[in-house]
Amino acid sequence: MKYPFFLALDFEDAERVKQFIESNQLQGVPVKVGMELFYREGPPIIEWLKEQKHPIFLDLKLHDIPTTVEKAMNNIASLGVDIINVHAAGGSEMIRAAKRGLETAVNQNVPKLIAVTVLTSMDEATLQHELQVKESVEDAAIRLARLSKENGADGVVCSAHEARNIKSVCGEDFLTVTPGIRLQRSDQHDQKRVATPAFAKANQADFLVVGRSITQAENPKANYHRVIEEWNNA
Known part of the structure; x- marks a missing residue:
């Protein structure tokens, strides 16, 4: 992978995805397929992206009883994606x-398995007051990263703000995938713990997920x- 950026294809259907990729000449770039697109289009959109040589992060954030998740992952593996995730919680x-x-x-x-620590749309107030998690966002992310590593995950989804400390606890080979990436002077939208590409790189992020800064740009x-x-x- 020449550049470690997953372009978030947060579009409602395959037609818009294909039009966007083709009109902007982004064939073959690494992409993230989330729930909105996958629940509408299913495996055929993955098959089309693979035919176009796109590395794929399938962002479904599975969170269910172990038996259900195991069977779902067994099916997902047959799609041939590169990365898939669950909620560490x-x-x-x-x-x-x-x-x-x-x-x-x-x-x-075998796809890389990564686990979501704390969503980048959450801040300390949400974590502590609504979810009653009585620790800082960073401490929660590190705790969940350690849990994920100890149980076989290849890495985590985390904010770029936590990536460096997660690496120090879990090792350099433990992947950090960082959403909430915004270009300098870009709108934060509904994300709270955002970072620029330069900040993420300096803080040892392995992969960036970039969406609206690109897909909603002129x-x-x-x-x-x-x-x-x-x-x-x-």
């Missing part, structure tokens, strides 16, 4: 079941190259 048994489901699938390549292709520029110049 599902606990140790669920994370192990997810990994087992991927590894026992009849598939030559010139998406130019903004995609701005991400590259900001990363390279960090």
Whole structure:
């Protein structure tokens, strides 16, 4: 993968995805497929993206009883995606079941399993007052990252603000995938713990997820190259 950026394809249907990719000449770039698109289009959109040589992060954030997650992961592995995720809050048994489901699938390549720590739309007030988690966002993210590593995950989804400390606890090979990426002077939208590509790189993020800064820009292709520029110049 030349550049470690997943373009978030947060579109409502396949037709809009294809039009966006083709009109902006973004064929073959790494992409993230989330719930909105996958629940509408299902496996065929994954098959089309694979035919176009796009590395794929399938962002479904599974969170259910271990048996259900294991069986779901067994099916997902057959799609041939590169990365898939669960919620770390599902606990140790669920994370192990997810990994087992991927590894026992009849598939030559096992997708990387990453676990969501604390959503980048959440801040400390949400965590402590609404969810009654009496620790800082960073402490919660590190705790959940350690839990994920101990139970077979290959990495986590976290804010770029937590990536460096997660690496220090879980090791350099433990992947940090960081959404909430905004170009300099971009709108935060509904994200609270945002970061620029340069900040994410400096804080040891392995992969960035970039969505609205590109997909809602007047010139998406130019903004995609701005991400590259900001990363390279960090």
